[in-house]
Amino acid sequence: MKILLVRVSSLGDVLHNLPIVADILRHDPTAQVDWVVEEGYVSLVRLNPRVRKVIPFALRRWKKGLGDAAVRAEFRAFFRELRAEQYDYVFDTQGLIKTGIVMAAARVRKGGLKVGMANGTEDSGYEGVSRIFHTRSVPVALRTHAVARGRRVVASVLGYEVATPPDFGLAPPDPGTRPAWMPPGDYAVFFHATAGATKRWDAPNWIRLGQGLAALPAPLPILLPWGSPRERTDAEQLAAALPNAIVLPKLSMMDAVELARRARLAVGVDTGLTHIAAAFEAPTIEIYVDSPRWKTEGNWSPKIVNLGDGGAPPRVDEVLAAAKRLLEG
16 A cells, blocks of 8 residues: 655644554555655654655745756656655545645545545634545544644545554654754753744743742753744754753754754744654743644653644743753653
8 A cells, every 4th residue: 555645735734644553554564655745844853753654745945946947857857756656545644725736636446545634623723625635535523633644534435443642653853963052961042033923922921930940959051942043043042041951063963853853841832843742752832922732732641742822922920930840851
């Protein structure tokens, strides 16, 4: 059985679809699973050795250079690679016009199916017109967790039950050489930055939390990653108020994944890197400020604590108490 998954972005959403691969192979250990994903997330999908082939999709970059012959050649090469196989099933778990077009271009064997969602969940970016590319559309409940949504769509078509905790297929950290920028011992990381301004936890809260952690009998260094100049400024301001904080250099995506994977404690807002820490089952506190918790909360491990909810961010003392429990565990 050959299956193609189409989930091109974003970081957290690609991550939340990884358990589909383990589900399929638990149902049919001989299945072959390929995946179309934005080029920036190829390395994340390749962390799952059960994915046979990853097909990079670079629409964001291609749109900026359609007048360039090299870009047009890349575009054609993508579709040649996409159409090189005939699949039994193609699943679009994103539900956008662009992912529907990718699905439409993929080849299926006679009797094969192109499957997508019949509807979106609350506040999702689902585009209903994407249904025109489906041969089967699967309805989902309006409040379906981001991890469960894709798993249930695929399971309903392949004929099995989703009855196990999600298996992201991600290997534990290699105890060998660490990157030069990473401390040699245990550390905490604050994933304080997010593109969505309403998802941010106020800077005074991070400072009070950091000061509380610094007062513990065995304080950990607190690492502060960033992705944009503004986020770097925010990190520097936090570090100036904390005795044991380190502003990291700009990291590649895979360095950021490694940062999340090795953390002794990860505290972060509703953003992709926080969810990566949770997927690796690093001790993680997920802070919900504006977004609804039901959509992405880490609910598969006692090492993950979810605090706050849309419009009701957690208090510092709640987060600090949770951090102490995780560090003692």
